[in-house]
Amino acid sequence: MPIRVDDDLPVKKILEDENIFVMGSDRAIRQDIRPLDILILNLMPLKQDAELQLMRSLSNTPLQVNISLIRTMTYESKHAPKGHLERFYTDFSSIKDRKWDGFIITGAPIEKMEFEDVEYWDELKEIMDWSEKNVTSTIHICWGAQAGLYYRYGVQKYELDKKLSGIYMHHTFHRKTPLVRGFDDIFYVPHSRYTGVDKDEIVKNPHLEIVAESDEAGPYLIIGDEGKNIFVTGHPEYDILTLDKEYKRDLAKGLNPDIPVNYYPDNDPSKTPIKSWRCHANTLYANWLNYYVYQITPYLWTEKADKKKDETAE
Template sequence: MPIKVQKNLPAKRVLEEENIFMMDENRAVAQDIRPLQIAILKLMPLKEDTEVQLLRSLSNTPLQVDVTFLTTETYVGKNTAASHLDKFYLTFKEIKERRFDGLIITGAPVEQMEFEDVIYWKELTDIMEWSKTNVTSTLHICWGAQAGLYYHYGINKYSLDKKVFGIFEHKVLNRKVALVRGFDDYFYAPHSRHTGVSTEEIAKNKNLEILAESEEAGVFIVMSKDGKHVFVTGHPEYDRITLDGEYKRDTLKGLEIDKPKNYYPDNDPEKRPILSWRGHSNTLYTNWLNYFVYQVTPYEL
């Protein structure tokens, strides 16, 4: 949450120059407060696991957040019980007349398919179009980020020679942007994907800004200049054992997969994975909620 101070306090300017968010008393008095309405479109097959990860990431804020889980109507996965979906999830058709403060679009295991070949692509594009007018800010994750960059800005994904899999170091490129406020110069985050997006294409678009990237994993955080769209190509919400589960699952299936980089102590899969990204993950989600949702969303949705 921002620090509230008197409008003309000299320290206010000093702290603002250090990129500390300050709110003067006039703005604080004028603010109306209510729960934030956040919709989460879950495209991952193991929805219950992703629920825990995302709710954990959203919980590190004093803001009250009301979450609505969404699933696609045109495709119903087999990895989540129908009773769970019926009880806790809505479809776009059921909420399209509503407005939300924020929307999260998750990744999906369809990255090696052309976007238009994904069975729920039309439904997803309807949701992304709806978000332009009915959502204050949308956070796109992994394949959801690639889909959003493609739909909103025409930037296509490309296949990688080798899967990006593990924990990678990233560099913050513009510390003045509130989304990366509080980040160290370098930080770690998980990736697990076979495709990437072009740094050059994104850099050419005057409406987009790259905020963090990795020498090994490429672009990580991209944001539209108006803050309405945030694209995160990795999985900062992953918990300690997510990559471990993926590696051991594929190994048991006899699939060719390398050990996740920078993950196991001594690169030994029998040892407990190192958790090195949680602090920055929490900061990312908290910054998005505070600066690009709470601070700009209207009181009357």
């Protein structure tokens, strides 16, 4: 698909080299269509990796997608280059006075902290409150999913006995649900986290529906309020080598990590992993953009459109 990004964004060149269809602003302004406006709150420390991974995942649709990036202002990232953040990112106060078709809240390596101890927790709560009225559908990834399930629906996270790391087999429950349309009967997804969410709390909440799960990794795709909020507890967007880097990093730190499961051929970390989740990631994001964003978002999002939506909901 044509992803529209800033012409100078460094990952644009990488995406073009990979043959991902990226459209520069010159060509985009000459296509006479209404593009989707997608906002990404990037909470990952390795911001450019996350940009690249998400843009790849969003690239499998004929729709034109404008990507805008925001960061937190109450916590300053230590690892992201300052110049990059200043040039390509803005903050919540600059984007809050308009409507957005889709919104992505990324993961963050802070799942062992209490939510209330996260430095940007109040800011994130404000952003989540704002998104209820100003975004058509929000996807939350990994820690972002745990934070969203907790703040929006009161679902607790809990610490696992050990880090869940690897490529896990999943299945869907409701094959007719648009989010999982076209999925294979079983499919694989990376997970990499120290915490999980309480399945019983999700099941008993009438606003939430689990539509895909893994026997080992637990609930994976959860739909909130019919798609207004979507929670993805794994990392379908991860690159082939992301888990490898995390494993070797933890090994070097002396953390004695388990080898990520079902990842290296013959379970041998010296061998190059095989990417078995690309097709799943593409289908998931294409389904989200189509059924939960494009088909639902008003063409002209005005107060009139808001009123009509409220009337239909009543």
